Structure formats: structure tokens, C-alpha cells
Amino acid sequence: MAKITVTVNGKTHTSDVEDRTLLVHYLREHLNLTGTHIGCDTSQCGACVVVVNGKSVKSCTTLAARCDGASVTTIEGLSPDGQLHPLQEGFWECHGLQCGFCTPGMIMAATDLLAQTPNPTDDEIRHGLEGNLCRCTGYHNIVRAVQYAAAKMRGEQVSSPNA
Amino acid sequence: MIPAAFQYVKANSVAEALVLLQQHGEDAKLVAGGHSLLPAMKLRLSQPTVLIDIAAANDLKGIAVNGNTLSIGAGETYHAIASSAAVKRTCAIVADCVGQIGDIQVRNAGTIGGALAHADPAADLTAVFLALGGSVSVASASGTRQIAADDMFVAMLTTALDSGEIITTVHVPVIGAGQGASYAKLKHPASRYAIVGVAAMVSMSGGKITSARVAVTGAGPQAVRQTATEQALIGTDGGDAASKAAASKAGDDMDYLGDIHASEEYRRAMVKVYAARAISAAVAQARG
Numbered sequence: 001m002a003k004i005t006v007t008v009n010g011k012t013h014t015s016d017v018e019d020r021t022l023l024v025h026y027l028r029e030h031l032n033l034t035g036t037h038i039g040c041d042t043s044q045c046g047a048c049v050v051v052v053n054g055k056s057v058k059s060c061t062t063l064a065a066r067c068d069g070a071s072v073t074t075i076e077g078l079s080p081d082g083q084l085h086p087l088q089e090g091f092w093e094c095h096g097l098q099c100g101f102c103t104p105g106m107i108m109a110a111t112d113l114l115a116q117t118p119n120p121t122d123d124e125i126r127h128g129l130e131g132n133l134c135r136c137t138g139y140h141n142i143v144r145a146v147q148y149a150a151a152k153m154r155g156e157q158v159s160s161p162n163a
Numbered sequence: 164m165i166p167a168a169f170q171y172v173k174a175n176s177v178a179e180a181l182v183l184l185q186q187h188g189e190d191a192k193l194v195a196g197g198h199s200l201l202p203a204m205k206l207r208l209s210q211p212t213v214l215i216d217i218a219a220a221n222d223l224k225g226i227a228v229n230g231n232t233l234s235i236g237a238g239e240t241y242h243a244i245a246s247s248a249a250v251k252r253t254c255a256i257v258a259d260c261v262g263q264i265g266d267i268q269v270r271n272a273g274t275i276g277g278a279l280a281h282a283d284p285a286a287d288l289t290a291v292f293l294a295l296g297g298s299v300s301v302a303s304a305s306g307t308r309q310i311a312a313d314d315m316f317v318a319m320l321t322t323a324l325d326s327g328e329i330i331t332t333v334h335v336p337v338i339g340a341g342q343g344a345s346y347a348k349l350k351h352p353a354s355r356y357a358i359v360g361v362a363a364m365v366s367m368s369g370g371k372i373t374s375a376r377v378a379v380t381g382a383g384p385q386a387v388r389q390t391a392t393e394q395a396l397i398g399t400d401g402g403d404a405a406s407k408a409a410a411s412k413a414g415d416d417m418d419y420l421g422d423i424h425a426s427e428e429y430r431r432a433m434v435k436v437y438a439a440r441a442i443s444a445a446v447a448q449a450r451g
């Protein structure tokens with residue numbers, strides 16, 4: 001067993017976990033943060049993406065034990081005051097999801113993408129989300145949702161494309 | 164999927180990792196980015212009893228240029244390498260190659276040392292490392308040694324490393340005036356692994372190629388140099404005709420692996436196509 005102390009969405013938790021526990025299972029089963037999904041479980045689909053110390057990672061391919069001392073942000077941590085994060089708002093406004101299964105991972109990956117590339121082209125968004133698979137939307141509205149969020153985060157005036 | 168049980172230990176330095184490796188023997192494995200090892204462990208293809216985590220070892224970090232050599236700490240991630248100004252300036256092919264690996268999350272985790280130690284048949288860096296004629300510094304309980312790229316890849320997923328050894332630094336040459344190096348890959352559409360990848364490096368003088376190294380990954384069990392292609396390039400102007408003629412010799416003398424993504428025959432054909440692209444781009448760079 002490993003004793004780990006992890007700050008998740010601003011709250012510090014000290015837990016005993018099996019050494020082999022994966023971060024995704026720690027989040028979902030120990031902390032009941034089920035917004036982080038397990039899609040493929042083979043490191044391919046990105047449904048499990050969370051941010052660890054400022055960088056997006058696949059939590060199905062990260063050991064919880066390695067995250068001792070780390071700061072983790074999950075989808076639940078994006079709107080601490082109940083106000084939607086620009087990315088959440090963008091996915092809402094631009095119809096960036098259908099079943100919603102891929103959405104938490106898409107949004108967490110997009111936070112890393114926008115931190116690196118605040119003013120992305122559509123092509124850069126598509127490449128930046130290469131690690132995230134969506135079986136429903138065809139990606140088109142996901143790209144629009146990320147553009148919406150990027151504009152809002154740059155402080156520009158945004159309006160819903162469907163308004 | 165959950166890996167078989169193991170004991171997790173963190174090493175904060177190479178020295179600590181070496182002690183732990185000695186202490187735990189053959190059943191222990193190093194974990195760096197974990198992006199080859201953990202998927203294999205989840206499938207129970209690999210079941211080490213002890214995992215020694217070297218991701219926090221600061222002496223495996225650092226990127227430095229000394230004279231004509233670029234040295235990259237084995238623990239540097241693809242993301243750090245792709246965004247390094249020193250790498251882009253001195254050996255752009257490496258930044259370009261790692262920038263094409265997987266996706267942002269894979270690049271945030273995977274390391275150059277892990278990629279070379281794992282030697283996946285579809286890895287990108289193996290071919291680039293071979294074409295550049297690089298080397299690795301390796302540490303073990305009995306001291307340190309250098310392994311040249313030409314001696315590194317022994318068979319599928321097998322390198323010249325012994326089980327008690329750690330790659331500490333990866334060295335590649337600075338690409339100087341009159342030289343060019345380029346990597347061209349046909350990528351798997353989902354994972355971005357190389358279905359076929361070809362790296363080429365050329366040196367030119369007076370409009371003629373004076374030396375060339377070309378290596379192929381993805382198509383067979385391990386990355387291999389293409390000496391027939393290299394020989395055919397030397398003495399030519401590296402123009403379209405010469406590049407194509409040399410590329411047509413690529414892949415004739417190597418083993419192939421076919422799978423559901425691409426047959427052996429298709430890979431054989433693509434090796435020539437991507438060899439021509441890598442060579443042309445390297446020549447264009449060498450001409451300045």
C-alpha cells in the first residue's frame with residue numbers, strides 16, 4: 001500500500017491506495033469523482049484525461065502513487081463557483097456533444113491545448129485533440145466549441161452560433 | 164484493466180535507482196513516462212514485481228549543447244524536447260519527430276530514454292537516433308559506458324542494454340552547415356505510431372553528398388539502417404533523380420512485419436516512398 005496526499009480540485013486528500021492503483025480508479029472509486037470517464041482503458045481514447053500539475057494526462061495510464069504531492073484538476077474542478085468554464089459554455093452553446101461520454105476528456109485536453117495555443121486555428125484544435133476520440137459528433141462542433149472558448153478566454157465578445 | 168500487483172518505489176536520482184535495481188534484481192523494472200510499460204502491464208504482458216519510478220530523478224533532466232553534440236537527459240519528455248529552443252536550433256529533426264508522437268497527453272508523459280530503451284517496432288525516435296548516428300550514456304552499478312546507435316537495437320523490443328542499466332543521456336550531433344536531416348512518417352491514423360517511418364541525414368560539399376545515413380522504423384521488427392540507399396546517395400547531387408534512385412533500394416534487405424493496419428507488401432512499397440521524401444527534405448536542408 002502507498003500513502004498519498006493529492007490536491008484534487010483544490011481540496012487535499014490523504015489516502016491509502018494499492019501501489020498498482022491507476023489515477024482514474026483513485027478519482028472515480030476513492031474520491032467518487034465520476035466525471036472522469038473510462039472509455040478504451042488502452043490509452044487511446046482520451047475519455048480519462050485530467051490535468052496533473054498543469055499538464056493533461058491520460059489518467060488510465062498514470063499511477064496514483066506517482067501523484068503523491070501533485071495537484072490534479074478534473075472536470076468537476078472547472079466550475080468551482082457554479083459558473084460554467086468557457087469551455088463548458090462553448091460545448092453547451094455550440095452543441096459540442098451528443099452522448100457526452102467523451103466530453104470531460106475533450107474539455108480537459110482542450111484546457112492544455114488553449115494554455116499552449118490561446119489563439120488556435122481549426123487545424124491546430126484538431127491536432128491538439130488527436131488523443132480524444134468522439135463516436136458521436138463528427139468533431140465539427142467540438143472545434144467550434146473550442147474556438148468559442150478560446151475567444152472568450154482571450155476576452156473577446158462571443159455569441160452563440162445558434163442564437 | 165488493472166496491472167498485476169507490484170511494489171512501487173520512487174527514485175529521486177540515478178544513484179538511488181541503481182541501488183534499488185540491485186536490491187530488487189531481475190523482477191524490478193524502471194518506469195519513466197509509463198506509456199509503453201503501463202499499457203503492457205494492464206494487459207498483463209509484463210508483470211514486474213517492483214516498479215522503480217525515475218520520473219522525478221532530476222539528474223535525468225537537462226538539455227545542453229557542447230560543441231558539436233546535443234545532449235538530452237533520458238528523462239526529458241517529448242513535450243519538453245519539442246518545445247526546446249536549443250533542440251530546434253541545433254537538431255530540428257529531433258524536435259520535429261517527437262512533436263509528431265502520439266498526442267499531447269502522450270507527449271506530456273513519454274520520455275526519450277523510455278522510447279529508446281523500449282525499442283517498439285513502431286517507435287519514431289529509433290530511426291532518427293540511428294540516422295543521426297547518436298549514442299547513449301548508460302549507468303549501472305559497475306560504472307558507466309556509451310552505446311552507439313548502430314549497436315543499440317538488437318531485435319524486436321530488445322536493445323543492447325543490460326537489465327541493471329539505466330540510460331542517462333542521449334547524444335545526437337548538431338546539424339551544421341552543409342548538413343540536413345529529416346524524418347518522414349506514414350502514421351497510424353489513431354495512435355500516430357509509425358506504420359512506416361524513414362529518417363535521413365546527409366552531409367554535402369561542393370554540391371555533392373559526401374556522407375549519408377538512412378534508417379527505417381515501423382515496417383519491421385526493429386529500426387534498421389539502409390546501407391544500399393546510403394551508398395547510392397554518396398557522390399550524387401542529391402537531386403530528384405538521384406534521391407529516387409537511392410530510395411528505390413531502401414527496404415530490399417530487411418525483415419518485415421505485416422498486420423491488420425498494413426500488409427508486408429504495402430509497407431515494403433511505402434518504405435521507398437517515405438525514403439524518397441526524407442532524403443529530398445534532408446538534401447534541401449543541406450543545400451540551405
Ligand SMILES: Cc1cc2nc3c(=O)[nH]c(=O)nc-3n(C[C@H](O)[C@H](O)[C@H](O)COP(=O)(O)OP(=O)(O)OC[C@H]3O[C@@H](n4cnc5c(N)ncnc54)[C@H](O)[C@@H]3O)c2cc1C
Binds near residue numbers: 269274285356
Ligand atoms: C496512445 C499512445 C500513442 C503512442 N504513439 C506513439 C507514436 O506515435 N510514436 C512513438 O514513437 N511512440 C508512441 N507511443 C509510445 C510512447 O512514445 C512511449 O512513451 C515510449 O515508447 C516509452 O517511453 P516512456 O518514457 O513512456 O517509457 P516507459 O513506458 O516508462 O518504459 C518503457 C521501457 O523502457 C524502460 N526504461 C524507461 N526509461 C529508461 C531509462 N532511462 N533507462 C533504461 N530503461 C528505461 C522501462 O523499464 C520499460 O521497460 C504511444 C503510446 C501511447 C500510449
Ligand code: FES
Binds near residue numbers: 037038048058060
Ligand atoms: S480510458 Fe484512458 S485513454 Fe481511453
Ligand code: FES
Binds near residue numbers: 102136
Ligand atoms: S459525444 Fe458521444 S462520444 Fe463524443
